[in-house]
Amino acid sequence: MKTLVVALRATLVTLVLTGLVYPLVVTGLAQVMFPHRANGSFVTDVKGRVVGSELIAQSFVQPQYLHPRPAANGYDGTNSGGTNLGVTSQKLRDGQLDDPATKDTDESFTGATALASAYRVENGLAADAEIPVDAVTRSASGLDPDVSLENAALQVARIAQARAVAPERVRAIVDQLAQGRELGFLGEPRVDVLEVNLALDRSFGAQYDAVRR
Numbered sequence: 001m002k003t004l005v006v007a008l009r010a011t012l013v014t015l016v017l018t019g020l021v022y023p024l025v026v027t028g029l030a031q032v033m034f035p036h037r038a039n040g041s042f043v044t045d046v047k048g049r050v051v052g053s054e055l056i057a058q059s060f061v062q063p064q065y066l067h068p069r070p071a072a073n074g075y076d077g078t079n080s081g082g083t084n085l086g087v088t089s090q091k092l093r094d095g096q097l098d099d100p101a102t103k104d105t106d107e108s109f110t111g112a113t114a115l116a117s118a119y120r121v122e123n124g125l126a127a128d129a130e131i132p133v134d135a136v137t138r139s140a141s142g143l144d145p146d147v148s149l150e151n152a153a154l155q156v157a158r159i160a161q162a163r164a165v166a167p168e169r170v171r172a173i174v175d176q177l178a179q180g181r182e183l184g185f186l187g188e189p190r191v192d193v194l195e196v197n198l199a200l201d202r203s204f205g206a207q208y209d210a211v212r213r
Contacts, residue, residue, distance in 0.1 A: 043194055046202060052194045057143045060197060063122075063162035066155055066174075068193045069134045070115055072142040082140040083109075092137075112136040123158045146190040149178055163204045173199045 030038035041054040052058055057068045059075045068075075072083045085092040095111025115136040120129055132150040152174045160167040177199060178191050 043198065045198060046206070051198070053145070054192055054194070055143075055145055057145045058194060060193065063158055065200065066147070066152060066159065066191075066193050066196045067122075069144055069147055069151070070110070070136065070138050072138040075143065077143060080141050080143045082142050083138050123154050125154065145192050145194060146179075147193055149174070149189045149191060152191050152196070159200065163200070165204055169203070170200070173203060 027038075036042075042050045043052050043054055045051050056077045057071060057075055059071070060067050073079045073081055083092065091109060091111065093111050093113055095114055096109040098108045116131055117127075119125075119131055119135050120127060125131070131154065132148050134144075134148050135151050135154070153171070156167050156170045156174065160170045163170070174191055174196060177195050178189060180189055181187050
């Protein structure tokens with residue numbers, strides 16, 4: 001009986017400390033020290049409406065917007081995940097079509113070769129133009145909100161033409177919102193797609209409601 005009482009006391013104390021006290025302390029500190037990040041890093045438009053998060057990519061397909069990198073899950077924030085394909089994978093390079101003999105369409109996968117061709121056509125590039133790897137590959141999470149500065153730069157002309165403004169004005173927005181490497185050496189310089197698109201709307205006219213998703 002004595003051993004049982006000790007075990008119950010230990011269980012109760014552990015439950016209170018790890019199940020109540022610790023979560024409350026951590027949540028409280030997060031709300032005080034960095035509330036924006038603790039609450040999801042939400043992004044609002046000029047009217048104060050939440051239109052997304054700095055952490056989750058969205059689909060932008062209209063020519064007047066900066067386009068994100070491809071997603072393995074249709075930009076579904078509830079079903080994130082990468083492709084798990086290595087650089088030597090033929091499926092990653094060539095893609096895979098649906099099998100007409102089955103109703104299962106889960107096999108469909110657009111390869112990097114087709115994505116690269118579409119990217120060049122979309123942005124008015126030469127057929128043999130080199131393009132950044134993030135323009136034709138999915139991220140590990142499938143929902144990377146950023147693109148490389150090289151990727152963004154190749155899209156500037158198309159965005160400027162669609163909005164009937166000088167390319168320099170679009171490029172200035174991209175440069176203004178560019179982010180450097182984490183801690184000065186981790187990762188690559190990048191820009192958040194949603195932030196750029198909202199800035200484009202603020203500068204040249206809001207069109208976001210009509211085309212998002």
